[in-house]
Amino acid sequence: MTTRASTMTPRYDVIVIGGGNAALCAAIEARRGGRSVLILEAAPTMFRGGNSRHTRNVRYLHRGEDFHLVGDYLEDEFYQDLLDVTGGNTDERLARLTIRASEGVGHWMAGNGITWQGALRGTLQLSRTNAFFLGGGKALLNTYYETARKLGIEVQFDAEVCGLEVRPGDFHQITVGSEAAARLYEAKVVVAASGGFEANLDWLGEYWGEAAQNFLIRGTPYNKGGVLKLLLAAGAKAIGDPREYHAVACDARGPQFDGGIVTRLDSVPFGIVVNRDAQRFSDEGVDMWPKRYASWGGLLARQPGQIAYSILDAKLASEYIPSLYPAIRADNLEDLARHLRLPPVELRHTIEQFNAAVVPGTYDPTKLDDCHTEGLEVAKSHWAQTIDRPPYMAYPLRPGITFTYHGVGVAEDGQVIGDDGHPLGNVFAAGEIMAGNILGRGYMAGFGMTIGTIWGRIAGQGAAAHAER
Secondary structure, three states, X not given: OOOOOOOOOOEEEXXXXXXXXXXXXHHHHHHHOOOXXXXXXXXXXXXXXXXXXXXXXXXXXXXXXXXXXXXXXXXXXXXXXXXXXXXXXXXHHHHHHHHXXXXXXXXXXXXXXXXXXXXOOHHHOOOOOEEEEOOHHHHHHHHHHHHHHHHOOEEEOOOOXXXXXXXXXXXXXXXXXXXXXXXXXXXXXXXXXXXXXOOOHHHHHHHHHHHHHHOEEOOOOOOOOHHHHHHHHOOEOEEOOOOOEEEEEEEOOOOOEOOHHHHEOOOHHHOEEEEOOOOEOOOOOOOOHHHHHHHHHHHHHOOHHHOEEEEEOHHHOOOOOOOOOOOEEEOOHHHHHHHHOOOHHHHHHHHHHHHHHEEOOOOOOOOOOOOEEOOOOXXXXXXXXXXXXXXXXXXXXXXXXXXXXXXXXXXOOOEEEEOOOOEEEEEEEOHHHOHHHOOOOOOOOOHHHHHHHHHHHHHHHHHHHHHOO
16 A cells, blocks of 8 residues: 655654653753654643643652652662562662652752642651642643743644654654555654553453453553554564553442543552452552552452452541542441352451451551451451441452553663664653663552653653754
8 A cells, every 4th residue: 555645754853752741851851952843642632641641749869858748768768669669670770860860850840830739648658759749640741731832842633653664773754644644754863752552452462361351541542552562663672571560459430441540449458358259369458558559450450350349347438548439338248248249158257257367456557557467368467457347348449550561671861772782773762661671560659750750851851962963
């Protein structure tokens, strides 16, 4: 089939593929570096911004109070927190580069129009590590797009990239649209900031089988991995386990795509979680929730039917941020089991066994307390409270995927690395498409925005410098 395209191919210094936080940070830095910049965003204007629309905070290194953050959060502690959630599955060189570069990011963001709010308190335990931007991700994106407009950055929406011509070691041309109605663009440098492939259920199914159809995709439905596939086909080095992702426990009653943060469930550490056989399968209180919450997506994905239930009683009802959907309530365990379609005898046995194993202590949801269980095959390490005060409450859980960790390797300047270990010339990457270099598995709150902001800036600065050659 012959591709129809304009006889005049637009040419820019830098083309940024993607329209979220990482892409905008890259575009802003490249433009401030004196380059002409085009952003190609696959989504329509109303849904621009990728997964960044659903964010609300960023984690960064700081010394002393900084934009409502308290105390210090320094490199060694930051890196240890990363090791704790990844189990060491990280590139230390790139991870430490990210952490060090995050110092001052709050001031950079404020300098680009971001307004800060006080951090949430209570069980989230983020007042020392994570700064919250006023209005959440949508407000952040609107601010950055306005900054881009003022800088003279061109943006095209509904601009899905379907072709990427990379001659040996060097990018040449981008195709946008379908073969029947293609638009061609040329640039001296391209920055890939187009996210992972979590919205491509068929691709997820290559690694998860039929289970992938039960996944909820918390973020944008436009992250289908097309640019990632094009880069890998062009010889980019593949990094990250394609089965690994940032995934949390989401309310099973939410939409399959774009549910965002309001469908996330934070009730897990306060009660127990059982699968469809009414059996507990993991320690609900192993660590503080900001470090632990992203492990539950993977745990749920490995349960029968990819479904489980968070169960609590009346005395725990006010301990957590509620879901968008109301709790399922019942005055006795048999009725609760019926509502959840769980085997009632097994559910009662599991709860009675759990209650008998609870060791009383000083309950404190703001720290690792001494309330735990003894004698259970699956222990609960902290915040163990008997479930015995009706009404009983439950939330159905499914794995909610945020972004995938399979991506492309990068150098310290953001250049994409080829299979031979050498940079792919004028191809850079930022954000989720390269996050697997640093996040091999696991997650901690706000770190996706850290990676997007830092590597967006690195890639934008690198692209600007490369375009000058």
